[in-house]
Amino acid sequence: MSSNNRVRQRPSAAATGSAAGSPYERLAGGREDARPKTFLEKVRARAMSMIWLVLSSAAIVHLELTHVWWDARLNRTAATLALLSFGVATGVFVYLQAWAPYVQKRTIDLQQWQRSAPTAIPVATAAGVVGFITSCAALWPIYHVLSLVLVSVLFLGFVTAVSLF
Secondary structure (H helix, E strand, O other): OOHHHOOOOOOOHHHHOOOOOOHHHHHHHOOOOOOOOOHHHHHHHHHHHHHHHHHHHHHHHHOOHHHHHHOOOOOHHHHHHHHHHHHHHHHHHHHHHHHHHHHOOOOOOHHHHHHHOOOHHHHHHHHHHHHHHHHHHHHHHHHOOHHHHHHHHHHHHHHHHHHOO
16 A cells, blocks of 8 residues: 555645635634625625515415415314424514514624524524424325425525515
8 A cells, every 4th residue: 555545635724824714614613704795796695585585475376375274185283383383483583683682682693693592593493494394294285296395485485584684
C-alpha cells in the first residue's frame, strides 16, 4: 500500500484565511453573510411566495376543499388531528412574532433560537410533520395518491402565508 490512500481533507477556515468557512460552518456557528439581498433576490423570493399562494388557492377552489369536511369518506379523526397540529404550529408562530415581542417585551432572535426560544422551533416542526401526515391520511379516501401532492401544495401555501407576517 502506498501513502496516497490517505483521505484528502479540506483546509479549515483559519488555514485558508477565510473568516466565514463553508456555508455549513456558517449555519452551525450561527454566522451569516452580512451582504444584503439584492433587488432581484427579493423579487424572486416574493414571486415564489406568490406562486405557492396562488397554487394553494387554486387547489382549494378547484377541488372544492371547503366542502370536504362534510364528505362521508373523510377520515375525521385524522382531519381533526391535522387541524389541531396546524393550530399548534400557528400558535408557535403567533408566540414568536407577536406574543413574546409585544406582550412579554422579549426579543426573540430567530437566528439564535436555541437560546431565546429553545422549544418553539422543535414543537412547530413536530406539529407540521404530524399535520402533514394526518392530512394525507384524512384526505386519502377522497383523493388517493393526489392527496400527497395536494397536501404538499397546501402545506407550502400555509408556510408561505405564515411567513408573510
